[in-house]
Amino acid sequence: MTGYNIYHQHKDEEVVYMVQQGDNAAQEYLLDKYKPLVRAKSKAYFLMGADSEDIIQEGMIGLYKAGRDYNK
Numbered sequence: 001m002t003g004y005n006i007y008h009q010h011k012d013e014e015v016v017y018m019v020q021q022g023d024n025a026a027q028e029y030l031l032d033k034y035k036p037l038v039r040a041k042s043k044a045y046f047l048m049g050a051d052s053e054d055i056i057q058e059g060m061i062g063l064y065k066a067g068r069d070y071n072k
Contacts, residue, residue: 016070030067031060038063 007015007029018026038059045055 013070016067019067020070027064027067031063034063035060 007018007026010018012030015026015030019030039056042052042055042059
């Protein structure tokens with residue numbers, strides 16, 4: 001997470017607001033920050049015919065949409 005020091009000092013809600021304002025670096029920061037959580041949670045799921053990376057990718061898409069659509 002090199003180069004993310006500016007976002008690290010903010011609460012996640014504040015970073016999400018930055019994402020919603022079009023800050024792509026803030027979006028990458030959140031995706032990188034929570035990717036280990038998505039990976040850990042994806043291990044509990046099985047999708048017929050899907051690779052584990054497919055499930056992780058679906059989780060990352062969900063994380064992306066959650067940040068985009070979050071409304072306090």
